[in-house]
Structures are given as structure tokens and as C-alpha cells.
Amino acid sequence: MVSVISSGGGKVNVQIKGVAQAAAFIRAKKQDIKDGADAGVFQAANFVQQEVQESIIGRRPPSPKNVDTGRLANSIITQKIKDAEYKVEPAVIPYPGTNTDTKQVARALEPRSQHFTNTLERTRKQVQNIVQGRVDLFVKGKLTKFKSAINFF
Numbered sequence: 001m002v003s004v005i006s007s008g009g010g011k012v013n014v015q016i017k018g019v020a021q022a023a024a025f026i027r028a029k030k031q032d033i034k035d036g037a038d039a040g041v042f043q044a045a046n047f048v049q050q051e052v053q054e055s056i057i058g059r060r061p062p063s064p065k066n067v068d069t070g071r072l073a074n075s076i077i078t079q080k081i082k083d084a085e086y087k088v089e090p091a092v093i094p095y096p097g098t099n100t101d102t103k104q105v106a107r108a109l110e111p112r113s114q115h116f117t118n119t120l121e122r123t124r125k126q127v128q129n130i131v132q133g134r135v136d137l138f139v140k141g142k143l144t145k146f147k148s149a150i151n152f153f
Contacts, residue, residue: 029139036138037084040131045078045086047130051123052076052088055115063118072112088116 001015026033051060056073058065067073075091137143 032138033135034083036135037131039138040134041084041086043134044127044130045088048119048123048127049076049078049088051119052115055119056112060122063115066112066115
């Protein structure tokens with residue numbers, strides 16, 4: 001119990017209940033939270049990958065169509081960095097007029113980077129909802145790592 005001075009100058013006793021139970025719940029759900037976050041970020045990364053591809057081919061305003069050969073749109077990949085961390089980027093590919101030199105490819109792709117920026121701005125809330133939804137399902141026991149993998153495919 002904690003005593004707090006009220007605005008009237010007297011003391012008010014405050015008792016916070018359930019702290020130990022809440023801490024125990026969080027400890028018990030730690031792995032579920034981690035698994036849910038990883039599954040959610042994976043699902044969100046795949047969603048972002050698809051949205052970037054749609055942006056490149058001109059199906060997501062305000063991005064203009066940016067397709068010469070379709071190689072850029074088809075090269076967007078999702079790579080796992082570590083648990084709950086994924087990277088969505090173009091694979092290093094020879095781009096028309098370049099070789100496989102990473103700097104040269106980056107210069108060729110720079111004008112097209114707005115697809116990533118626009119997608120991030122457009123989908124930010126959806127990405128947050130995807131991750132939160134997966135974490136919630138894991139914590140509630142309605143989804144496991146195995147079920148999550150099956151549901152994705």
C-alpha cells in the first residue's frame with residue numbers, strides 16, 4: 001500500500017492488486033509472445049513484399065508504373081535477419097544497363113525506391129495490426145508455431 005498526498009493536502013492510501021499475477025502471466029507467456037511476434041513480423045513482411053511489387057507494377061497509387069522488364073518487381077524478396085526481424089528488398093540482380101556491382105545496381109534502383117517509401121507510409125497501420133493480431137492469437141493459445149506455419153501456406 002502506498003500513501004499519496006491528495007490535492008486537498010490529506011493522504012490517500014492506494015493499493016495496487018494483481019501485480020504479482022500480471023508478472024507471472026507475462027513470464028508464462030514470454031515464449032508465446034516471442035513466437036507470435038516472429039510469426040506476425042514474417043506475415044507482415046510478406047504483405048509488404050506483395051505491396052511493394054504491386055506498387056512497382058502500378059497498382060498502388062500514388063506510385064507510377066515502373067516496369068521495363070518486370071525484373072525489379074519479381075526480384076523483391078523477404079529475408080529473415082533474426083527472430084521477429086525481416087528485411088524486404090530487391091535481390092541483387094543484374095539490372096538492365098548494369099552489372100552485378102552492388103553500387104551500380106543501387107544507383108540504377110534509386111529512382112525506384114519511392115515504391116518502398118510509399119508502401120511503408122500506406123501500410124504502416126496494417127503492418128502493426130498484422131503483428132498485434134498474431135501476438136494476440138499466440139498469447140490466447142489459439143495459434144502455435146506449427147499451426148502458424150500451416151496457416152501461412
